[in-house]
Amino acid sequence: MIYLELSKNLKLVVNQAHQVAKHVFRPISRKYDRAEHEYPKELDLLAALMDGLNAGGGQKGAGIDTLQQGEGTDQGVRNGANMSTCLGMTELCWGDVGLAISIPRQGLGNAAITAVADADQKKRFKGLWAAMAITEPGAGSDSANIRTTARLDGDEWVLDGEKIYVTAGSRADAVVVWATLDRNLGRAAIKSFVVPRDTPGMEVVRLDKKMGIRASDTASITLTDCRIPKENLLGTADIDTKRGFSGVMQTFDNTRPVVAAMGVGVARAALEHTRELLAGEGIEVRYSGSLFTKSAAEAELIRMEAEWEAGRLLMLKAAWMADNAIPNSTEASMSKAKAARVANKITLQCVELCGGLGYSEEDLLEKWARDSKIIDIFEGTQQIQLLIIARRLLGKRSSELR
Amino acid sequence: MDNEKIISEVMGGGLRVLNRIADSPLVERLGLEQRAQRLVYEGAKRAAETAAKAAKRLAPKRSSDRPRRSRKFDLSLSEEQQLMRDTLRRFADDVMQPAAREADDRSAPPDDFLETFSELGAMAMAVPEGLGGAAEQVSAVSQMLIAEDLARGDMGLAYAALSPLSFVNAIVHWGDDQQRARLLPSFLEGETTAASVAVVEPQPLFDPNALRTTVKKRGPDYLLSGEKSMVALADRAKWFLVAAEIPKAGPRFFLVEGDAAGVEVTQEPAMGLGSAGLGRLKLDDVRVARESLLGGAAALKAEGQAAYDDAVNRASIAWGAMALGTSQALLDYAIPYCNDRIAFGEPISHRQAVAFMIADIGIELESMRMLVYRAAGRIDAGLKCRREAYLARTLCSDKAMQIGTNGVQLLGGAGFIKDHPVEIWYRQLRSIAVMDGNLLV
Numbered sequence: 001m002i003y004l005e006l007s008k009n010l011k012l013v014v015n016q017a018h019q020v021a022k023h024v025f026r027p028i029s030r031k032y033d034r035a036e037h038e039y040p041k042e043l044d045l046l047a048a049l050m051d052g053l054n055a056g057g058g059q060k061g062a063g064i065d066t067l068q069q070g071e072g073t074d075q076g077v078r079n080g081a082n083m084s085t086c087l088g089m090t091e092l093c094w095g096d097v098g099l100a101i102s103i104p105r106q107g108l109g110n111a112a113i114t115a116v117a118d119a120d121q122k123k124r125f126k127g128l129w130a131a132m133a134i135t136e137p138g139a140g141s142d143s144a145n146i147r148t149t150a151r152l153d154g155d156e157w158v159l160d161g162e163k164i165y166v167t168a169g170s171r172a173d174a175v176v177v178w179a180t181l182d183r184n185l186g187r188a189a190i191k192s193f194v195v196p197r198d199t200p201g202m203e204v205v206r207l208d209k210k211m212g213i214r215a216s217d218t219a220s221i222t223l224t225d226c227r228i229p230k231e232n233l234l235g236t237a238d239i240d241t242k243r244g245f246s247g248v249m250q251t252f253d254n255t256r257p258v259v260a261a262m263g264v265g266v267a268r269a270a271l272e273h274t275r276e277l278l279a280g281e282g283i284e285v286r287y288s289g290s291l292f293t294k295s296a297a298e299a300e301l302i303r304m305e306a307e308w309e310a311g312r313l314l315m316l317k318a319a320w321m322a323d324n325a326i327p328n329s330t331e332a333s334m335s336k337a338k339a340a341r342v343a344n345k346i347t348l349q350c351v352e353l354c355g356g357l358g359y360s361e362e363d364l365l366e367k368w369a370r371d372s373k374i375i376d377i378f379e380g381t382q383q384i385q386l387l388i389i390a391r392r393l394l395g396k397r398s399s400e401l402r
Numbered sequence: 403m404d405n406e407k408i409i410s411e412v413m414g415g416g417l418r419v420l421n422r423i424a425d426s427p428l429v430e431r432l433g434l435e436q437r438a439q440r441l442v443y444e445g446a447k448r449a450a451e452t453a454a455k456a457a458k459r460l461a462p463k464r465s466s467d468r469p470r471r472s473r474k475f476d477l478s479l480s481e482e483q484q485l486m487r488d489t490l491r492r493f494a495d496d497v498m499q500p501a502a503r504e505a506d507d508r509s510a511p512p513d514d515f516l517e518t519f520s521e522l523g524a525m526a527m528a529v530p531e532g533l534g535g536a537a538e539q540v541s542a543v544s545q546m547l548i549a550e551d552l553a554r555g556d557m558g559l560a561y562a563a564l565s566p567l568s569f570v571n572a573i574v575h576w577g578d579d580q581q582r583a584r585l586l587p588s589f590l591e592g593e594t595t596a597a598s599v600a601v602v603e604p605q606p607l608f609d610p611n612a613l614r615t616t617v618k619k620r621g622p623d624y625l626l627s628g629e630k631s632m633v634a635l636a637d638r639a640k641w642f643l644v645a646a647e648i649p650k651a652g653p654r655f656f657l658v659e660g661d662a663a664g665v666e667v668t669q670e671p672a673m674g675l676g677s678a679g680l681g682r683l684k685l686d687d688v689r690v691a692r693e694s695l696l697g698g699a700a701a702l703k704a705e706g707q708a709a710y711d712d713a714v715n716r717a718s719i720a721w722g723a724m725a726l727g728t729s730q731a732l733l734d735y736a737i738p739y740c741n742d743r744i745a746f747g748e749p750i751s752h753r754q755a756v757a758f759m760i761a762d763i764g765i766e767l768e769s770m771r772m773l774v775y776r777a778a779g780r781i782d783a784g785l786k787c788r789r790e791a792y793l794a795r796t797l798c799s800d801k802a803m804q805i806g807t808n809g810v811q812l813l814g815g816a817g818f819i820k821d822h823p824v825e826i827w828y829r830q831l832r833s834i835a836v837m838d839g840n841l842l843v
Contacts, residue, residue, distance in 0.1 A: 002479065394740065
């Protein structure tokens with residue numbers, strides 16, 4: 001039965017994450033925006049707190065490391081880990097996007113491990129904080145074109161190459177690296193490898209200075225004759241040209257709704273705050289009457305809220321499908337495309353609506369407008385999402401619709 | 403105090419402390435980070451356990467005779483809805499789509515259209531068993547799905563089919579016993595097939611809460627005066643449900659017979675939706691009995707206002723659903739067209755400028771769908787939906803037209819000429835932002 005409200009359990013998740021966002025993230029949000037590259041030590045305590053909550057039966061089954069497509073059951077509809085994680089992330093990003101993606105053991109690499117690792121690997125990598133390294137100086141959105149190589153030498157994989165834009169790359173315990181076994185075999189030869197931080201040959205060569213999410217570290221990493229155990233390859237070493245990318249790409253169906261959640265969270269922060277500030281100027285939001293007889297500010301708030309709802313509900317839909325074992329590639333991309341572009345538009349518009357106050361560092365509005373931009377870029381840009389959606393709707397291969 | 407508040411209080415205090423511990427130079431100097439983390443872990447674990455216990459203890463006891471309803475987020479349809487959907491989709495494909503062009507040209511539905519539609523049993527689904535219908539429980543979601551599926555066939559014809567259904571919905575929702583007994587049987591038996599709801603007025607900045615159609619009291623009767631616009635089946639409706647402003651009380655609905663003295667119906671050709679048989683309704687001191695006030699005397703009080711507000715929300719959902727159906731038809735038509743149309747030696751869908759427009763139609767269609775479904779779902783769950791319905795209406799007003807104009811653009815010149823249905827959809831989708839009434843789920 002169509003019912004698009006949150007269950008009691010999901011509300012509990014939202015509430016817990018909101019407490020963290022409000023009491024931990026917001027108070028230190030500006031501090032780490034200014035102190036870029038300083039490690040937010042609050043996060044270690046927060047990680048302990050999260051583990052404690054999980055152990056106490058609080059936020060059960062939420063977190064990047066729990067993301068996977070649900071299995072079909074006869075037990076009726078499921079509201080599971082994908083929905084919980086998205087809703088938790090929404091709240092955390094209402095607090096601060098940069099801090100939210102810097103929580104130990106909640107890296108995107110963890111999603112990859114959960115999605116692709118076998119039972120033994122899951123056990124070995126449990127509790128590991130894993131970053132994700134895909135982008136290279138010469139390959140961004142065209143990730144099939146990566147140059148980092150992996151070759152087997154006895155019982156070890158030997159990795160060589162250069163990775164950039166690695167979120168949490170300098171802080172995480174390990175980096176999940178995409179590398180090709182054979183550049184001539186295209187995307188089917190791309191595999192992911194877990195490289196522990198202290199592995200000789202892997203080096204963090206620089207930290208980027210950024211416009212937003214400055215609490216989060218973004219690293220450039222070089223891999224030079226970097227040797228890891230054979231067992232650190234995720235999935236299978238077989239190159240199946242028919243299945244192509246599926247192994248490494250399936251992670252995205254789970255993580256894109258979570259990135260959508262980041263947009264939903266930061267946009268709500270801006271929208272709520274702007275609404276409060278405008279209420280002080282006598283602008284009330286009333287959900288009735290013609291939009292055209294309202295003040296421009298009130299009408300704008302309502303239009304933004306409608307767009308925001310769309311992003312939020314698309315996110316929930318994609319996560320719900322994952323929880324209920326319904327293939328969701330198109331919907332995952334739709335949620336990411338919509339929520340991210342709406343978040344950027346809303347946060348920028350809120351700065352404009354609030355004038356000098358919105359633009360000033362006295363308030364967080366300008367920060368949210370800087371933070372939101374990356375959400376429409378990482379984990380697949382707006383344009384890449386549109387390509388994926390269009391290919392699916394039109395029934396086109398990537399060789400046809402390029 | 404609800405569970406969430408308790409949990410907030412349990413957690414909030416501990417969390418505020420966390421920042422202080424983290425920031426303490428003492429903790430760092432004494433090398434106490436590990437112990438601080440352990441402390442926080444244990445504290446959080448206890449807090450979560452306490453909160454979980456509290457939530458369990460505070461959970462409202464449910465009465466044993468009522469089965470607990472699923473309260474999980476859910477996008478699946480009931481079996482009954484799925485069955486209805488399959489039937490209506492076939493009707494839309496086989497009956498409505500082929501008839502759409504001619505009906506648009508002659509500004510009227512095919513002669514037997516309403517009769518054929520009534521055979522599908524949608525009317526019985528709208529009326530609860532207790533009132534002679536077949537619905538175990540009337541559902542806004544079911545009505546919304548009917549509107550969506552019919553509009554996939556043709557929005558103008560859907561408007562014709564849904565108008566009597568909306569009239570019946572209103573009687574079921576807000577009619578008093580006498581009104582229900584008097585009107586419902588003739589609709590259920592198929593005796594009456596044409597009736598309409600008349601809310602929209604022909605003026606700029608129309609607002610259903612600021613009607614110009616007025617009501618005067620004359621002895622035991624009411625006198626209605628004003629104009630209603632874009633009324634479906636206007637020349638053949640046996641009944642109109644007319645919205646009019648009662649001084650001091652506010653807007654209310656009145657049952658007006660199609661042939662009542664003072665009612666003048668003229669054809670109202672419009673940009674689109676002509677196949678619904680659109681007409682302008684002029685009411686010149688139309689005298690109706692006291693019993694014609696929908697909901698009876700009780701409607702003069704606050705509950706009458708609540709019913710009218712409810713109707714406004716339900717209208718937003720109905721027209722939102724229309725936007726969904728027509729936009730879906732458009733997308734389904736544009737996709738094969740763009741795949742087949744060759745330019746520069748390859749299908750135009752191989753160009754991002756074209757493909758991205760398709761992707762955007764897909765995204766915004768799904769966005770509209772989620773907002774409309776949510777508002778309808780809230781009605782069925784007994785929740786307020788003014789905000790959700792208004793936001794759905796706001797989004798659909800904008801995106802439906804964007805989809806309509808992009809649909810024509812994708813076909814280029816072919817979209818502009820009448821060989822293809824896209825120009826009909828363009829004209830119809832303009833109505834979504836205009837029609838703030840005249841239908842309801």
